[in-house]
Amino acid sequence: MxxxxxxxxxxxxxxxxxxxxxxxxxxxxxxxxxxxxxxxxxxxxxxxxxxxxxxxxxxxxxDGFAEPAPDDQIELRLLYPLKGEHPSASEQRNVGAVHREVLATLAWRGLGLLSDPVIEPHRGGHASVMRIQTLHQGKAREAVKAAVRAGDVPASKIELRVG
CATH class of the missing domain: 2.20.140.10 (WGR domain)
Structure with missing residues (x-):
C-alpha cells in the first residue's frame, strides 16, 4: 500500500x-x-x-503529495489493561474486536496506521498496546472513541494516550 x-x-x-x-x-x-x-x-x-x-x-x-515528515506525525497509544501477564480468552477477544473496529475507522478516514497489539508493562501490571501514527491527534482521538462506541467492548476498558 x-x-x-x-x-x-x-x-x-x-x-x-x-x-x-x-x-x-x-x-x-x-x-x-x-x-x-x-x-x-x-x-x-x-x-x-x-x-x-x-x-x-x-x-x-x-501533485505535491509525499510521505509525512516524522515531525508531523503524532503517536497515540491505545491500551487495554490486562488482569494478568497474559490475556485471557475474553481479553484476547476484546482486544481483537477493538483492533478491528479502530483499524477500519482510521483507514476509512485516512487517519493513519494502527500497529498490531503487543503486551507491555503498564502501571505495575500489563496491557495490550496498539500504537497509532497520525497527522491529526484530535480527529484520530474522535475516530477511536467512535469506533469503540460502535463495538461491543465497554469504553471504560480502553485507555487512549499521547506518546
Whole structure:
C-alpha cells in the first residue's frame, strides 16, 4: 500500500493505492483527513497493478503529495489493561474486536496506521498496546472513541494516550 499526503491551506489531503491480490483489483482511496474517503477500483493483473502503482506514485508526487515528515506525525497509544501477564480468552477477544473496529475507522478516514497489539508493562501490571501514527491527534482521538462506541467492548476498558 502506498499512502501519501499533502497539506492544503486548511486540511491534510490523502491518497492511497494498493493491489488486492485476493480480488485482482487495483484500489485507490482518497479524501480529506478525518472524513470518509472515496474508493475506486478496477480489475487488473498483477503486472498491470505494478505499473499502475508506479504511475499513481508519480502523479501524486507531481501533485505535491509525499510521505509525512516524522515531525508531523503524532503517536497515540491505545491500551487495554490486562488482569494478568497474559490475556485471557475474553481479553484476547476484546482486544481483537477493538483492533478491528479502530483499524477500519482510521483507514476509512485516512487517519493513519494502527500497529498490531503487543503486551507491555503498564502501571505495575500489563496491557495490550496498539500504537497509532497520525497527522491529526484530535480527529484520530474522535475516530477511536467512535469506533469503540460502535463495538461491543465497554469504553471504560480502553485507555487512549499521547506518546
Amino acid at each position: 502506498i499512502t501519501l499526503y499533502r497539506r492544503d491551506e486548511q486540511a491534510w489531503i490523502y491518497r492511497e493505492a494498493w493491489y488486492d491480490e485476493a480480488t485482482g483489483e487495483f484500489v485507490i482511496h482518497h479524501g480529506a483527513l478525518g472524513a470518509n474517503g472515496k474508493l475506486t477500483s478496477e480489475k487488473v493483473s498483477a503486472p498491470e497493478a505494478e505499473q499502475l502503482l508506479e504511475s499513481f506514485t508519480a502523479q501524486c508526487r507531481e
